[in-house]
Amino acid sequence: MKKRRQLNRQGKFLVFVLMTLSLFFIVGLMDSHSEKEAHKKEKAVPSNAAEPLIPTFESKEMFSKSKLNQSIQAKKLKEKEESVAQNREEQRKKDQKDKAIYLTFDDGPTTHTTELLQVLDHYDAKATFFMIGPNIKQHSEVVKRIANQGLGLGLHGISHSVHDIYADKTAPTKEMTEAQQILQEITGIRSKLVRLPYGSVPYLTDDMRYLLYQNGFKIWDWNVDSKDWELGDKRYVKQTIQEIEKLEQADQTPVVLMHDRKKTIRYLPQLLGYLKKNGYQTKKITNEVPALTFTCNGRCYAI
Amino acid sequence: MFKELIAMLYSMIIVGLLLTGCNHDEKIAEQIYSNLEKSAQMEEKFAAKQQNLSELGHEEQAAYQEITSLTMDQENQVRKKLKEAQEYNANLKRTLNGTKESFDKAYRNILSVETNMEKIKAKEQKVKVSKIVQVMEKRHDLIENYYKKYENILKLNQNLYTCMQEKDINATEIDKQIKTINQAHTEMLKIEEQFNQFTAKYNAAKKQYYQDRAGQGV
Numbered sequence: 001m002k003k004r005r006q007l008n009r010q011g012k013f014l015v016f017v018l019m020t021l022s023l024f025f026i027v028g029l030m031d032s033h034s035e036k037e038a039h040k041k042e043k044a045v046p047s048n049a050a051e052p053l054i055p056t057f058e059s060k061e062m063f064s065k066s067k068l069n070q071s072i073q074a075k076k077l078k079e080k081e082e083s084v085a086q087n088r089e090e091q092r093k094k095d096q097k098d099k100a101i102y103l104t105f106d107d108g109p110t111t112h113t114t115e116l117l118q119v120l121d122h123y124d125a126k127a128t129f130f131m132i133g134p135n136i137k138q139h140s141e142v143v144k145r146i147a148n149q150g151l152g153l154g155l156h157g158i159s160h161s162v163h164d165i166y167a168d169k170t171a172p173t174k175e176m177t178e179a180q181q182i183l184q185e186i187t188g189i190r191s192k193l194v195r196l197p198y199g200s201v202p203y204l205t206d207d208m209r210y211l212l213y214q215n216g217f218k219i220w221d222w223n224v225d226s227k228d229w230e231l232g233d234k235r236y237v238k239q240t241i242q243e244i245e246k247l248e249q250a251d252q253t254p255v256v257l258m259h260d261r262k263k264t265i266r267y268l269p270q271l272l273g274y275l276k277k278n279g280y281q282t283k284k285i286t287n288e289v290p291a292l293t294f295t296c297n298g299r300c301y302a303i
Numbered sequence: 304m305f306k307e308l309i310a311m312l313y314s315m316i317i318v319g320l321l322l323t324g325c326n327h328d329e330k331i332a333e334q335i336y337s338n339l340e341k342s343a344q345m346e347e348k349f350a351a352k353q354q355n356l357s358e359l360g361h362e363e364q365a366a367y368q369e370i371t372s373l374t375m376d377q378e379n380q381v382r383k384k385l386k387e388a389q390e391y392n393a394n395l396k397r398t399l400n401g402t403k404e405s406f407d408k409a410y411r412n413i414l415s416v417e418t419n420m421e422k423i424k425a426k427e428q429k430v431k432v433s434k435i436v437q438v439m440e441k442r443h444d445l446i447e448n449y450y451k452k453y454e455n456i457l458k459l460n461q462n463l464y465t466c467m468q469e470k471d472i473n474a475t476e477i478d479k480q481i482k483t484i485n486q487a488h489t490e491m492l493k494i495e496e497q498f499n500q501f502t503a504k505y506n507a508a509k510k511q512y513y514q515d516r517a518g519q520g521v
Binding site: 048049050051052053054055056057058059060061062063064066067068069070071072073074075 | 491
């Protein structure tokens, strides 16, 4: 009994020691746990939030609308006009020797063009036709005759409407390119000669001129307005002769504006008779002849 | 009495083991936390470089505007500014590479989180970490695409300034190039917007994880 009591005491002591150790262990764990808890609370919110992307680029404005481009165009246009003026002076000297005159007919071909060709042929006269695209299609046989008769072929656009052909900076080039293709399909000839409806001043702006030049077109205006459209009868012949004589005195080569219309053709023999009598040589315009173009000089504006 | 004491001892051992189990998840969480913080530091560098990119981009844009507002009478000034714009563009390219690198490092740190994630025993914590990784993956895909477009714009810019130095400037051709640049820019803006949405989600996922971790004590 005595021995058993001693063992119980040892057992109790052992249990006491184990319990004390376990208690230290648990308290230690709990202490460490609560330390980490506190630490975690500090980290409850991420220290660095990721930032969004910052836009880097902005859209660029179109170059064609820039001041720089406008100044480049103006410079190129000036250079082109100066070069044409120089070439025209050389041409003028040659033309003066021949006493040349350039007759031009706009708005054709029409149902009267055949008669016009007969008159020209009768006087052995050369001329140039600035024709409208749809008319070229409609009177394709006459156009072939014009080409075969060795006369000049030029373009007068498609619409003949101020609101269409001057609608925006690309419109004149578009219309002339379309007319050029129509003419080429019918005659096989690629003409670069263009005459703008109502002339290049005031509606053909610098932008439009620049684009036409970029596309290789040569812009032809005139220095003699026959006013055949306005006068409507033989008075246009007198008007034209007066203008030609003025130019002759100024040593200039006449480029005469007329229209492919019945009344003009009716009185044309009078004019051709005068020219023949006075020793003028009618010439056709080709891609190689330097163009007579009105310069804007601040007069041009967009419609 | 002795039996009761033995039972008490067992209970204490079980509690001890449970606490040790929690301690295992805690160690993993510490590693995850460390990776998240490293990634966040890289993101800070990334943001700073983005700021540099933005400033350089504005300089390049300002140079273009200045060039186009000059005239041919100021040809020397035009040439000088064209050179400047090209330098800004080249600098953008260099800064872009550095920016890309910072993001890639941030991304790689999150990929390390993915490895530790598998070892987490607490399911809810695992889901939260997985969300962070998924959103980062999406951000990574978007930024890769964004940088491709960015590099393309820099190439287009370079071509633009080369064309503008030609003697016979073709305005139609330059306009075409600008149109392409502006289109690419619009596409970039869309990606930028998407990326920013995912960045907000990423920050939210991180915040959620940190808060839960603090609340649950794991």
